[in-house]
Amino acid sequence: MLLILLMYAALLGVPFWAVAVVVKLLAALLPGRRPDWARDLLRWSAAMTAVAAVMVYAIGLGSVEWDASEAESGAGSSPAAPCRSLPPGTLGLLAGHEPSYFPLGFDCLLTDGRVVAGTGPYDLLNGLGIAFALAAVLLTLSVGFLDEFRARAALRTGRAGRVDEPQETG
Numbered sequence: 001m002l003l004i005l006l007m008y009a010a011l012l013g014v015p016f017w018a019v020a021v022v023v024k025l026l027a028a029l030l031p032g033r034r035p036d037w038a039r040d041l042l043r044w045s046a047a048m049t050a051v052a053a054v055m056v057y058a059i060g061l062g063s064v065e066w067d068a069s070e071a072e073s074g075a076g077s078s079p080a081a082p083c084r085s086l087p088p089g090t091l092g093l094l095a096g097h098e099p100s101y102f103p104l105g106f107d108c109l110l111t112d113g114r115v116v117a118g119t120g121p122y123d124l125l126n127g128l129g130i131a132f133a134l135a136a137v138l139l140t141l142s143v144g145f146l147d148e149f150r151a152r153a154a155l156r157t158g159r160a161g162r163v164d165e166p167q168e169t170g
Contacts, residue, residue: 004069010062020048024041042142057125082108082120
């Protein structure tokens with residue numbers, strides 16, 4: 001139940017996240033930016049993609065929990081909704097189900113010992129979560145590379161811009 005509430009919270013947060021992204025990108029495009037806007041935009045983008053990865057995973061957790069809960073209670077709960085789309089021959093062999101929270105998925109257990117993946121948005125949610133997490137890591141690394149590049153450029157400028165004092169000859 002808690003995971004389902006978490007899913008609803010993430011679903012309610014998605015529009016606020018989208019508005020924040022659009023506003024920040026418009027602010028980056030408009031004139032009058034601070035001189036260090038690129039670094040701040042990279043850091044902010046890394047944080048927002050990490051938030052997106054967490055929201056997608058929370059939505060997926062709630063979806064798995066919803067399907068598991070629905071499969072265990074009430075009339076018409078068997079077979080589980082993700083397992084209902086199995087071919088008729090395979091559907092007759094259905095013995096149970098097993099939710100998977102990492103990676104997100106819903107497995108249908110057959111009487112002959114095989115496990116068949118149930119239908120649902122789980123592959124899409126797993127892909128989106130991985131893509132957002134990878135983007136967050138890459139953006140965070142780019143901030144580090146940008147800082148290193150600026151530090152090395154400042155060192156070169158400091159050395160090249162320095163005028164050596166004339167040497168005294170005896």
